Amino acid sequence: MPTEDTHISLSRSLSEIVRELRSNWLALLSVDLLIKALVLVVAAPLTALAWRLYLVWTGQPLLTDAEIAGFFLHPLGWVALLLLGGVGVATVGIGLGAMVRVVASPEGGGMAGGIAAVVAAVMHGSTLFRVSAAVIGALVVTAAPFLIGGLVAFQSLLTAYDINYYLAEKPPAFYAAAAIIGGLLLGMMLVWLWLALRWSMSLPLIMLDAAGPLESLRRSAAMTRDRQWWLLRWGGVWLLTIWIVSSVLTAITVFVTRVVLDAAGDSLWSVVLLSGTAMGIWFIGQLLIALVISMSLAVCLLRTYRALGGTGQVVQEPREAAATRWFTLRPRRVAWWAVGAALVAGVTGLWAVQSVNLEDRVTITAHRGASLAATENTMAAFELAIEAGADFIELDVQETRDGVVAVVHDQDLLRFGGPATKVWDSTLEQLQAVNLTGDGIAANRVNSVPALSDVLESARDRIRVNIELKYYGHDIELEQRVIDLVERHQMVDQIVIMSLHAPAVQKVRELRPDWTVGLLAAKTFGDLSTADVDFFAVHHGLATRTFIRRAHTRGQEVHAWTVNDPVLMSSLISRGVDVLITDDPAAARQVLEERKALGFAQRVILDLTARLGLNR
Numbered sequence: 033m034p035t036e037d038t039h040i041s042l043s044r045s046l047s048e049i050v051r052e053l054r055s056n057w058l059a060l061l062s063v064d065l066l067i068k069a070l071v072l073v074v075a076a077p078l079t080a081l082a083w084r085l086y087l088v089w090t091g092q093p094l095l096t097d098a099e100i101a102g103f104f105l106h107p108l109g110w111v112a113l114l115l116l117g118g119v120g121v122a123t124v125g126i127g128l129g130a131m132v133r134v135v136a137s138p139e140g141g142g143m144a145g146g147i148a149a150v151v152a153a154v155m156h157g158s159t160l161f162r163v164s165a166a167v168i169g170a171l172v173v174t175a176a177p178f179l180i181g182g183l184v185a186f187q188s189l190l191t192a193y194d195i196n197y198y199l200a201e202k203p204p205a206f207y208a209a210a211a212i213i214g215g216l217l218l219g220m221m222l223v224w225l226w227l228a229l230r231w232s233m234s235l236p237l238i239m240l241d242a243a244g245p246l247e248s249l250r251r252s253a254a255m256t257r258d259r260q261w262w263l264l265r266w267g268g269v270w271l272l273t274i275w276i277v278s279s280v281l282t283a284i285t286v287f288v289t290r291v292v293l294d295a296a297g298d299s300l301w302s303v304v305l306l307s308g309t310a311m312g313i314w315f316i317g318q319l320l321i322a323l324v325i326s327m328s329l330a331v332c333l334l335r336t337y338r339a340l341g342g343t344g345q346v347v348q349e350p351r352e353a354a355a356t357r358w359f360t361l362r363p364r365r366v367a368w369w370a371v372g373a374a375l376v377a378g379v380t381g382l383w384a385v386q387s388v389n390l391e392d393r394v395t396i397t398a399h400r401g402a403s404l405a406a407t408e409n410t411m412a413a414f415e416l417a418i419e420a421g422a423d424f425i426e427l428d429v430q431e432t433r434d435g436v437v438a439v440v441h442d443q444d445l446l447r448f449g450g451p452a453t454k455v456w457d458s459t460l461e462q463l464q465a466v467n468l469t470g471d472g473i474a475a476n477r478v479n480s481v482p483a484l485s486d487v488l489e490s491a492r493d494r495i496r497v498n499i500e501l502k503y504y505g506h507d508i509e510l511e512q513r514v515i516d517l518v519e520r521h522q523m524v525d526q527i528v529i530m531s532l533h534a535p536a537v538q539k540v541r542e543l544r545p546d547w548t549v550g551l552l553a554a555k556t557f558g559d560l561s562t563a564d565v566d567f568f569a570v571h572h573g574l575a576t577r578t579f580i581r582r583a584h585t586r587g588q589e590v591h592a593w594t595v596n597d598p599v600l601m602s603s604l605i606s607r608g609v610d611v612l613i614t615d616d617p618a619a620a621r622q623v624l625e626e627r628k629a630l631g632f633a634q635r636v637i638l639d640l641t642a643r644l645g646l647n648r
Contacts, residue, residue, distance in 0.1 A: 062146030067127035118165035131330030285317025
């Protein structure tokens with residue numbers, strides 16, 4: 033039975049939570065740092081090992097978008113999801129459980145108490161993993177009917193035409209599917225919320241009462257019976273409070289970081305020190321936000337547990353005394369930590385400075401032409417890309433019913449007001465009868481679907497062409513036809529070919545080993561740079577300094593897509609990307625011109641601004 037403490041006022045409870053945080057902050061901080069180290073040393077390598085084993089099992093050097101989706105539809109993917117999810121949730125449980133143990137201890141114990149709490153939590157790791165795996169399994173089972181229903185709704189309502197048509201035009205079928213799928217997802221989330229409330233006391237039961245896996249779930253369900261609304265109210269207040277505190281801390285961090293960056297002059301050492309300091313401030317700010325969330329959750333969880341009838345007395349272990357002696361704060365130790373912090377700031381600043389590329393050797397690719405200024409994949413868009421100073425135009429190609437290679441992205445032309453007939457069921461003449469601008473004017477060479485042959489003829493010796501091979505399961509000999517057209521127009525040295533479909537890229541490589549080919553990817557697992565390609569066209573989020581450096585070591589280029597924000601463009605250039613793929617080639621060209629006038633310090637600050645997210 034819940035105790036009378038469940039009826040105490042929220043204001044009194046919040047004040048007591050603040051008091052407990054103030055008295056235990058050092059121990060809680062040590063727990064957080066130790067758990068982050070544990071994740072770095074144990075959890076992350078285990079996850080990487082699991083993916084590596086799967087790559088070995090499949091015989092593939094890497095997994096791109098399609099293979100990743102297929103993995104999670106495979107029974108082995110389900111097992112991996114259960115195991116890795118269990119490890120991940122158990123790791124979070126160890127950290128939160130250690131914090132609960134710290135707060136439950138009458139003395140807290142400072143840093144030593146935090147270390148002892150982490151040791152105790154790790155000792156319960158097996159139980160936490162089994163509970164985590166059981167909870168994830170329950171979530172998957174309860175989600176199955178909702179997800180199947182959503183899949184049926186999607187297949188019934190959103191597969192008649194190209195998905196881009198539904199996203200752009202939003203016909204009644206789109207809203208019907210959105211309502212059905214949204215309702216199903218809402219229902220699933222409500223079921224998950226009910227399960228979360230039902231089992232919310234499992235963690236303190238394990239950490240404080242040494243309950244086993246099944247016992248903790250059973251006792252938690254008994255403790256929370258008929259108390260869901262009360263728990264929901266508490267959770268809502270906690271979320272609102274956390275949102276306010278996090279927003280304030282973020283605003284302060286952004287303000288202080290900008291002040292520090294603005295203080296940097298043209299002196300090399302001031303840039304080094306202040307850029308490192310700015311990154312340190314940003315890191316500490318993000319750390320504080322994460323700490324506030326986890327620490328306050330631990331305090332709320334313990335108070336709720338006791339209010340619902342739990343006792344959970346913590347017995348101090350002898351090892352805590354030894355830890356306390358080592359971690360006692362002394363002035364000399366604090367001074368050494370300060371010196372260490374200054375060295376870290378300097379090294380971080382040097383890293384930030386040396387990582388900025390001072391020589392801009394980037395190429396601009398107009399994504400489907402200048403597609404912000406004209407309809408994508410049309411002669412008009414390609415001409416505007418040339419006028420804007422682009423180095424490449426990027427275009428998508430498919431085969432038509434009459435065997436012509438047409439330049440079109442979607443499966444059909446519904447997004448542009450055309451018929452629902454699929455590209456592979458249409459002739460080029462039928463496709464070119466559609467005015468892609470949607471303004472009612474008769475179609476012409478400028479605003480209709482062009483043949484690849486026409487684009488190559490127009491582009492030869494004026495602009496290079498990046499040809500993306502599109503596959504919707506109806507291609508016949510797309511690779512060979514593209515090769516024949518390129519050779520017929522004598523543009524071998526003016527084109528590159530890429531695709532999201534890795535086998536197609538390898539086929540082009542086999543047919544023409546000397547041609548420049550690339551792999552397109554939005555997400556990947558494994559070492560992407562091991563693929564036998566000349567470049568990678570990746571989402572800009574994958575274009576990290578480490579990835580770029582690894583690719584360049586192997587003599588491969590990195591193309592980042594689709595980049596339309598000027599600050600992000602500049603940051604990617606500083607990282608060393610070889611090609612910017614953008615809808616706005618004129619803006620990219622302007623960024624390059626503006627960077628020519630930037631000094632060393634300005635480039636470092638601009639790069640840090642984008643890296644820390646201060647341009648948002």
